[in-house]
Amino acid sequence: MYPAIGMHLIPNQDVLSMIVSYLSTWDALRLSETCRGILCIARNQALSSVTLGANRPFDPTGTDNPHEGQLFCLDVLADVPGRLHRVRRLEVHTSIWRYSPAPQREYVFMSEYSPACSRTLLTFNTSCLTTLRLNDLASTNVLDSMMMAASPLQKLTIAGDDQILYDKYDHIFHAVSNMCSPNLRTLEIQHMLDQSFRGSPFLSVHRVVLDECSVHTPIGIYSLFPNVRDLILLHTYFEAAEEGNWSDLNYFHGSTHNWICLHMRCSVSRLELENTLSLYKVSRRPFDCSTPAEVLQVLQYASPKSLYLCIDTNFDLGEQFWKRFVTSLPRLQCLELALDYVALDLETPESEWLGDFMPWTMNMFFLFCRHCKSSTSTSPSLYTGRTTKHHAIPFTALQASEVSFRAYLRNTKYLSIAIDSDFRIRRQGERS
Numbered sequence: 001m002y003p004a005i006g007m008h009l010i011p012n013q014d015v016l017s018m019i020v021s022y023l024s025t026w027d028a029l030r031l032s033e034t035c036r037g038i039l040c041i042a043r044n045q046a047l048s049s050v051t052l053g054a055n056r057p058f059d060p061t062g063t064d065n066p067h068e069g070q071l072f073c074l075d076v077l078a079d080v081p082g083r084l085h086r087v088r089r090l091e092v093h094t095s096i097w098r099y100s101p102a103p104q105r106e107y108v109f110m111s112e113y114s115p116a117c118s119r120t121l122l123t124f125n126t127s128c129l130t131t132l133r134l135n136d137l138a139s140t141n142v143l144d145s146m147m148m149a150a151s152p153l154q155k156l157t158i159a160g161d162d163q164i165l166y167d168k169y170d171h172i173f174h175a176v177s178n179m180c181s182p183n184l185r186t187l188e189i190q191h192m193l194d195q196s197f198r199g200s201p202f203l204s205v206h207r208v209v210l211d212e213c214s215v216h217t218p219i220g221i222y223s224l225f226p227n228v229r230d231l232i233l234l235h236t237y238f239e240a241a242e243e244g245n246w247s248d249l250n251y252f253h254g255s256t257h258n259w260i261c262l263h264m265r266c267s268v269s270r271l272e273l274e275n276t277l278s279l280y281k282v283s284r285r286p287f288d289c290s291t292p293a294e295v296l297q298v299l300q301y302a303s304p305k306s307l308y309l310c311i312d313t314n315f316d317l318g319e320q321f322w323k324r325f326v327t328s329l330p331r332l333q334c335l336e337l338a339l340d341y342v343a344l345d346l347e348t349p350e351s352e353w354l355g356d357f358m359p360w361t362m363n364m365f366f367l368f369c370r371h372c373k374s375s376t377s378t379s380p381s382l383y384t385g386r387t388t389k390h391h392a393i394p395f396t397a398l399q400a401s402e403v404s405f406r407a408y409l410r411n412t413k414y415l416s417i418a419i420d421s422d423f424r425i426r427r428q429g430e431r432s
Contacts, residue, residue: 130155132153154183188209189209192214201223201225211235247266251268252272256273265301271304272307273290275290277291277311
C-alpha cells in the first residue's frame with residue numbers, strides 16, 4: 001500500500017542511540033543483521049550521535065563475556081567512511097573494561113583490546129566532531145594521534161580511574177590542549193586522582209567541570225584554565241591551598257572548602273554551595289557541611305547576584321548571622337534555600353518537626369526580607385527547596401490551622417516558597 005516508505009525512512013538519533021547503547025549486545029547485532037535497510041540508510045545519511053558501551057546489564061556473578069561488548073564496539077566503528085563520517089557527538093563509555101570473575105569482584109583493564117579500539121578511533125574523521133567523551137581511553141594513544149587533527153571539538157569529557165598512573169595525566173592534558181585549541185569551550189574531567197594539573201593552558205576553555213577528582217594543589221587549575229567563566233566542582237577535594245585568582249566568574253558550583261583552598265577573591269554572578277550550612281560539621285568530608293563562618297567568608301568575596309544554599313534547620317543560626325548574611329550580599333537578586341530539616345534525625349515524627357520548623361522558617365523569612373528591604377533598592381525573591389522537587393505553599397495554607405498545614409505537606413519533603421518585599425507569599429512562577 002505504501003511502496004515508497006522504505007526508500008525514504010530516516011532513522012533519528014533516538015533510534016540509533018537505542019540500538020547502540022541500550023540493547024544487549026547480541027540483540028543489537030541481530031537487529032543490525034536483520035534490518036539491512038536501516039543500515040543502508042544510516043550509511044547514506046550518516047549518524048550525528050554515537051554512544052558505545054558494554055551494552056549488557058551488570059552481571060554480579062562475573063560470568064559476563066567481555067568479548068561481546070568489544071566485538072560490538074569494533075563492529076560499530078568499523079564502517080567509519082560510511083556511517084560515521086559526519087558524526088558530531090561520540091561517547092565511548094566502557095568498551096575496554098570488563099568485570100573480573102575473581103573473588104574481589106573488581107574491574108580490570110583489558111590491555112589486549114585497547115590497541116584495536118585505538119586503531120579504529122584513529123581512523124575516525126574528526127573534521128566534524130563537536131562533542132567527544134572518552135571513558136577509560138585516556139591512557140591510550142588515541143589522543144596522541146588525534147592531536148594533530150584540526151578538530152572543531154567544542155566539548156570534551158575524559159573519565160579516568162585510579163588505576164591510571166599519575167605520570168599519565170600530564171601527557172593527557174598536553175595532548176588534549178594541542179588537539180582541541182582553539183575551539184574547545186567545555187572540558188569535563190571525571191574520577192581522576194592527580195598530584196597536580198600541569199600542561200599547556202586551555203585558552204579557549206570557558207567551562208570546566210571536575211567530577212570526583214582529587215587535586216594535590218589548585219595552582220594548576222589557574223594555570224591550565226586562565227579564561228574560565230564557569231567552574232563546577234562536584235565532590236572534588238583539594239589537598240592543599242594555593243594563591244591564585246580569576247577576575248570574575250559567571251558561575252561557581254562547589255563547596256566552601258573548594259573556595260577557600262582556591263583562595264578565590266573574585267565576584268560570582270551565580271553561586272551554588274553544595275555543602276550544608278550547619279553549626280558544626282557532622283562529617284569529616286569537606287563537601288558535606290560548612291560552618292556559618294566559612295559561608296560568610298565565601299559570600300564576602302563572591303557577592304553573588306544569585307545564590308543557592310542548603311541549611312540545616314535543626315539549629316537556629318540566630319539573628320546576628322542573618323544580619324551579617326544580608327550585608328554580605330549587596331548585589332543579591334535571587335536566593336534559593338534548600339531547608340534540610342531532617343539532616344540529623346530521619347525518624348522524627350512529622351508532627352514534631354513541623355512544630356519547630358514552621359516558626360523558625362517564618363521568622364527567618366521575615367527577618368531576611370526586612371533587612372533586604374532596608375539595605376537594597378530591589379528586594380530579592382526568596383525560594384526554599386531543591387530544584388528537583390518544588391512544592392509551593394499558597395498564602396491560605398500558612399493561615400490555616402496546623403492540622404490543615406500538616407495535611408497539605410503530607411508527602412512533601414522539600415518546600416518552595418517565594419516572598420515578595422511586602423511579605424506577600426505567592427506560588428512559584430506566579431507574577432506578583
